[in-house]
Amino acid sequence: MNHRILPRFAVLVSLAVLAVAMLLPFALVLLNAFKTPAEYSANGPLAFPEGLSLEGLVDFWERVDFGGKLLNSILISTAVAVLAVIVSVCNAYALGIGRIRGRTWILAFFLIANTLPQEAMIYPWYTMAKEAGLYDSRLSVIIICTVLQCAFGTYLMSSVLGQFPREVIEAAHLDGAGRLRTLTHVILPMSRSTLTVMFVFFFIWTWNEFLIPLILLISNDNQTVPVALGKLQGERMMDATMSSASALLGILPALVFFVLFQRTLTRGVTVGAIK
Amino acid sequence: MAVHTRAEPAAQHRTARRPRRARDRGYWLFLLPGLVLFTVVVVVPFAMNVGYSFTRWPGVGDPEWIGLDNYRRLLKDDLFWTSFRHNAALVVAMAFLPTLLGLVLSALMFDLVAKHFGGRTVTALRAAYYLPQLLPIAVAGVVWGWMLHPEFGALNSVLDAIGLGSLGQDWLGDPDLAMATVMAVMVWFQLGYPIVIFMAGLERVDPSLHEAAAIDGATWLQRFRHITIPQLRPEIFVVLLTCTIAALKVFGPIYVLTRGGPGNATTVPSYFSFQNFFEKASVGYGSAIATTLAIIILVIAALFLRLQDRNS
Numbered sequence: 001m002n003h004r005i006l007p008r009f010a011v012l013v014s015l016a017v018l019a020v021a022m023l024l025p026f027a028l029v030l031l032n033a034f035k036t037p038a039e040y041s042a043n044g045p046l047a048f049p050e051g052l053s054l055e056g057l058v059d060f061w062e063r064v065d066f067g068g069k070l071l072n073s074i075l076i077s078t079a080v081a082v083l084a085v086i087v088s089v090c091n092a093y094a095l096g097i098g099r100i101r102g103r104t105w106i107l108a109f110f111l112i113a114n115t116l117p118q119e120a121m122i123y124p125w126y127t128m129a130k131e132a133g134l135y136d137s138r139l140s141v142i143i144i145c146t147v148l149q150c151a152f153g154t155y156l157m158s159s160v161l162g163q164f165p166r167e168v169i170e171a172a173h174l175d176g177a178g179r180l181r182t183l184t185h186v187i188l189p190m191s192r193s194t195l196t197v198m199f200v201f202f203f204i205w206t207w208n209e210f211l212i213p214l215i216l217l218i219s220n221d222n223q224t225v226p227v228a229l230g231k232l233q234g235e236r237m238m239d240a241t242m243s244s245a246s247a248l249l250g251i252l253p254a255l256v257f258f259v260l261f262q263r264t265l266t267r268g269v270t271v272g273a274i275k
Numbered sequence: 276m277a278v279h280t281r282a283e284p285a286a287q288h289r290t291a292r293r294p295r296r297a298r299d300r301g302y303w304l305f306l307l308p309g310l311v312l313f314t315v316v317v318v319v320p321f322a323m324n325v326g327y328s329f330t331r332w333p334g335v336g337d338p339e340w341i342g343l344d345n346y347r348r349l350l351k352d353d354l355f356w357t358s359f360r361h362n363a364a365l366v367v368a369m370a371f372l373p374t375l376l377g378l379v380l381s382a383l384m385f386d387l388v389a390k391h392f393g394g395r396t397v398t399a400l401r402a403a404y405y406l407p408q409l410l411p412i413a414v415a416g417v418v419w420g421w422m423l424h425p426e427f428g429a430l431n432s433v434l435d436a437i438g439l440g441s442l443g444q445d446w447l448g449d450p451d452l453a454m455a456t457v458m459a460v461m462v463w464f465q466l467g468y469p470i471v472i473f474m475a476g477l478e479r480v481d482p483s484l485h486e487a488a489a490i491d492g493a494t495w496l497q498r499f500r501h502i503t504i505p506q507l508r509p510e511i512f513v514v515l516l517t518c519t520i521a522a523l524k525v526f527g528p529i530y531v532l533t534r535g536g537p538g539n540a541t542t543v544p545s546y547f548s549f550q551n552f553f554e555k556a557s558v559g560y561g562s563a564i565a566t567t568l569a570i571i572i573l574v575i576a577a578l579f580l581r582l583q584d585r586n587s
Contacts, residue, residue, distance in 0.1 A: 012392055015380065016400070018380075019399075019400050019403035022403050022404055022407065029418055045428070046432050090306070093302065094302040094304075098303075098306075100306065106306070115572055115573060115576050116572070117565065118526075119545045119565040119568060120321055120566055121317065121320040123327065123552050124320035124321075125316075143312075147316040150312075183305075204409070207411060210413050211549075214530075226412075229411075230417065233417045243417065243420070243421035247417045247421060257409060
């Protein structure tokens, strides 16, 4: 019996060791975010903190006005998630339920556009935003991200709606419901889980967006969380404890999303990939 | 990626033609906002970018038309070729290695851990592997920038603590090492995605296949090769395609971790074009780089999809 159980445990142990290694950076950040700079240089990054010093966290928070950055990120991500879900649903309604002619091509067009690198559009976005008076405005980022996200949303939602029971729609039409009413009163309530998946993904993707806010939101007041962190890091302006404090503040929202949306996320990753 | 279309019986189509047209028109209205937005935000800017690439333009004043000069310069620019070599390295780090590792790990979790140690263990392991994926890439960069710092970084201290202090390095500052370090960080970042996809795919595989093979005396490795991998083919395709595209587009990690340095040891096309746009004020040349990158990505995506079509 031993020779069969032993390898199983060996596998389990190696998988667990790998999991610990994957989580090690998170643990180290947590361990060091609460140290004073003096403590850090005396005891190094592996020692247990002597007390809970909030110095690094507070310093960083005030230096970049982290509260403001959080608000910007929340505002932009929520707006994009709502708008992109609406646009995706409208697109998908025409493609999946309406089955309008040329839908394969239209969908292909959306998807091709989605694979273009942002670098191939960033300079025109920059000049267009300047001309439209939207440079350094959160609105410009919201508009661009909405369009970029809804390519995936259109794809996902149209394949879900493509399998929507036709009888239900015909019944709604017979009852005298128009197209808009059928959409809002029949189709949307029945697609709630796909809508949630899209909302969560759009929110997190927009939260994580880097290049677009980096270029378009130049002033401190409009910046998002990742840009504030990335810029400081790139400029090598932080000491060790402030670095780990800033990393912790960057990680926390992601952890909150993970806890809140864990089930939607795992479901979503898979619906998105294979249809 | 099945798009549900085509194959509607022709006869039905013919009889339903007129009402269908009228019905179509109503649905087009729903598509209108999306198409307009897409044209304004994606199509027009991309066309503008292609247009800029034929000019010399510092970003102010009028662009000067120079035809294909930027592209000619590109072909002779060593830095451009170097940046593409780095891109290839990132495809290995972000697409191939995570796919390979992800396959082995998810098969082990699915076949062994789930069976003998319960679903909860699997959920916990999967969550641990997936967690880095949730971080904004810039935040992941901050975490690793701090970990890898040559003087106060945690990695060198960990090595010291386990008696391997002599292996300590200036991980991101040494031109010979920087790219390998970035690659390792990207494997860490990317690994969770294929695992989640493959684990879900494995649910789909008919368990009787494995049972039959086990009765025939097939080892785990044989079953992995002859059942798991062929059954997961669609998932492997999707993961390789999306991760390859992501690797070609990579910008954030380079910006945060190395700014393309030391020297140009980690520069990639996206960062190279960014520098031309916003640091060197040569918008025309930056646009040419970005356009070339876009074309390469589209060609690779098309090749992938062709290959998938032929395989299925």
